[in-house]
Amino acid sequence: MLKQSLLSLALATGLSTAAHAESVNILMEGVPDTEYVKTLLPEFTKETGIEVNLEVVNYAEMHTKLVPQLLASKGSYSAIVVDFYWVGEFTKAGWLAPLDDMIKADNFDTSVYVPKMMDLVGQVDGVTYMLPFYNYAMGLLYRTDLLEDEANKAAYLEATGMELAPPKTWGEYLEQVKFFTKDGMHGVVNQGLRPDPIAMEWSNYLFANGGEFHDADWNATLNTPAGVAALEQYKTNVNEYGPLGSASFSFDEAFNVMAQGQAYSYITYNFFRTAIDDPSQSTVAGKVEIMPVPGQEPGVGASLNGAWGWAIPKSSPNPEAAWTFLKWVESKKIAKERAMQGGSPTRIDVFDDADLNAKFDYMGAMKDMLLTSHNFPVFTYTPQLVEVLGRELSLAVADEATPADALAAVEAEMNELAKKDGKQK
Template sequence: METQIMKWALIVTSAGLIGSAMAGSALADTTITVATVNNPDMVTLQKMAGTFEKANPGVHVNFVTLPENELRQKITTDIASGGGQYDVITVSNYETPIWAKNDWLRPMSDLPAAYNVDDLEPTVRKGLSVDGTLYALPFYAESSMTYYRKDLFKKAGLDMPERPTWSQIEEYAAKLTDASNGTYGICLRGLPGWGQNMALFGTMVNGFGGRWFDQDWNAQLTTPAWKNAAETYKTLVTKYGPPGVTSNGFTESETMFSNGQCAMWVDSTVAASYVSDPKVSNVADSVGFAQAPYQKTTNGTNWLYAWALAVPKSAAHPDAAQNFVSWATSEAYIQQVADEKGWLGVPPGTRKSTYESADYQQVAPFSSFVQKAIETADTSNPTADPVPYTGIQFISIPQFQAIGTRVGQLLAGIASGQMSVDQGLEQAQQFTTRIMERSGYTK
């Protein structure tokens, strides 16, 4: 008990130390509004916010929690217009560099030594920076990896390599699909969206040796690499996956794998703690882990994504907001979550110290796979051939949201049999070409 009290005192003290030094009188009855997504880690943050408020008397935290698509729309409108509705916004490594260059975000400078910036995972830190300056601080980060059922592989006499090829994945899926007991060989995202099916499919294209654009920004969506990736994806989801795949995003796939309905699943590393937790996963004792599949190259085969917290230039209370962001992304916050919810409940992927923790390693057999995936995700070299862009499962240009959304819809059409691979990719090529011409990238 004494040790626990000392830990709690340290956390509360750290909450007061992390962030900008602020005069108490200036912060009396200050309410900061935080716009965030409705996922489990953010729900935990809301429950923990009382610690921050205790350490910062007079500062209150109001959360506006929204579904991901609605959140993006609302904060984009607010920040672009300078509305000042939110003091803290939840952004990703896609928006952060773009918005920073638009001068919409406050730089995360003057962070205290206690924050320990050097502890942040280098690839994550780089993705949230412009010219070496951080414009958002990572709350949690993820890459992608392969989950599989060790018991089913053993029964079928199969061995999963540390990094399988997509051809091997297809071979395994064929052998592991068992309609008699409702087991599908593989579950993959099919829900259309640049952050849903295209997150997975973008890495597939990279692994097959493809790219979105050549060096002159000419669209490459009808090349053999794209066609081979699309044919493989279609085979996997239609022959060896569950029905209604176009309704299945990350959450639906995670549920099916945890229920024991999928022999394999390629998706976000953030799910590792969930599928390994016997309280919520029926297959926790039999989950195996491998790196994300590749085919011709490993460049860009595991994605990199971070949910981060940023302070808009239009924030009404920028100092209090940055103080909150610093606390919520600190080592002290991670320790608090570990103490209250256990190490499997901590926000993953952001700090080296999390993966160096013996307590974390003890309950997280996947930790080395996740850290390797995050640290090897090279956004500057995402493809086998040279490209004019950065980013792995997305491209860091404003036009990608529209492009990725439309191509995701066409990919869903291919998966559902509404069109052939050739028809879908030809439409995707034409749409992408028009967008790039209108935006002045090509003539």
């Protein structure tokens, strides 16, 4: 009887503990980096006893799901991931909890992150609200086999007086796009769909011409010689050197053109570097490499940065457990394990890891891409700016507005948004 009573007590205690086991609920986007995190969750639960429940949805649903929870006094999400598009909105609304006290208490080293990552999805006005999760900076995918072909080398030297090699400057790249548009091959494929794909891709053209979105006082600087040249070049690449219909391509359609061997180059998100080597979806596996988008001078990068960050909302029902998860998932060990599966690092020490570089020989290029990248304007109205920019760029590509008029329209609306947000004095 005594043994039976003790057994009943033990079972009851175990069931009670299980029923009250702490859990962390996180809303995440359905992307490869989320899957890499998911594979490691049993390890976290084993170490901490904390269960992690991931609610995975597509990007279009995320903002709609997040806002009501962020507005609540006590929401259902312990932690969230934040796209750089939303950083200005979420921090100005006061929805994210500052992490500095927890970082200091646990001596969590944030200096290991690529500085541009902390600028984009880490700190705002000197306060740390996020830990960078993964990056989706844009780079230049190009066909190495075409560059190494002896006939191409001879023809290119005769046509341009230059050696055929990975482009060191933006001018060299444009020459290569023109040269490789022949015999059914396109020099480039673009993602011209409005608003997001074209806005993000064209930003690389702006930076490559030495332009920026605004000055130190947030006055828009798009209708400039650099901005106009960037839009004229983009329009030419889409209409003269790219496949028919690319003005309405999203990144999936553009990637398919590149993966089927129909284009020499494609400026796109860095996670496509892994995908282009997958024989199940690419006919040019082993024949494509990635590099930072080249700028006006050798060594000057022009890639657009992009990233997501981990955050703890002020409405989190259990911020302490959420922080336990964040510092674990962003530890060197776990960040490396995610990267070894194909994830996009944000930590310099992970980029420099010998095992990772042995597995992926393009990690050095990925690191350089981030170190020399440029950030899109981050403020409360970033999504609205993307809409305006995409609209006007598309009009220019379709010959419904001149490049100068299109950029003047973007400038006017961007300045109004910056004033509304208190960025302009």
